[in-house]
Amino acid sequence: xxxxxxxxxxxxxxxxxxxxxxxxxxxxxxxxxxxxxxxxxxxxxxxxxxxxxxxxxxxxxxxxxxxxxxxxxxxxxxxxxxxxxxxxxxxxxxxxxxxxxxxxxxxxxxxxxxxxxxxxxxxxxxxxxxxxxxxxxxxxxxxxxxxxxxxxxx
Numbered sequence: 352x353x354x355x356x357x358x359x360x361x362x363x364x365x366x367x368x369x370x371x372x373x374x375x376x377x378x379x380x381x382x383x384x385x386x387x388x389x390x391x392x393x394x395x396x397x398x399x400x401x402x403x404x405x406x407x408x409x410x411x412x413x414x415x416x417x418x419x420x421x422x423x424x425x426x427x428x429x430x431x432x433x434x435x436x437x438x439x440x441x442x443x444x445x446x447x448x449x450x451x452x453x454x455x456x457x458x459x460x461x462x463x464x465x466x467x468x469x470x471x472x473x474x475x476x477x478x479x480x481x482x483x484x485x486x487x488x489x490x491x492x493x494x495x496x497x498x499x500x501x502x503x504x505x
Contacts, residue, residue: 369383389404425438448457458465464481477488
């Protein structure tokens, strides 16, 4: 298993992933999550993930995930294939909006909103609350006339 470091998913959970294993074609075979090993399953006819830890997934004809675990989790997409909503047990848990450049610019549920800003080249600049306060933003530095960004969270 090669380590992928500690990753935190952006699905509302706080479970970290400790490491992964892969087959020769790059399919993920397992993930160590919080000390427990989860196996990944694929059909013999494709590389499309069919289950994780025995929990089945379904897809639309474009390859977008529609459900995980039957109706436990559902995903909706716009006509361009961009995710617009995540549901758990039939209730919306997050909504997404995009700008004309297909960049995600708003995540919202009720009055909890996160606006994402990008520069003209499409580089992420930060996530901000509706009030203007920042949640996460980039620090920029100019070196030899090039700009590099580093994410910070305060």
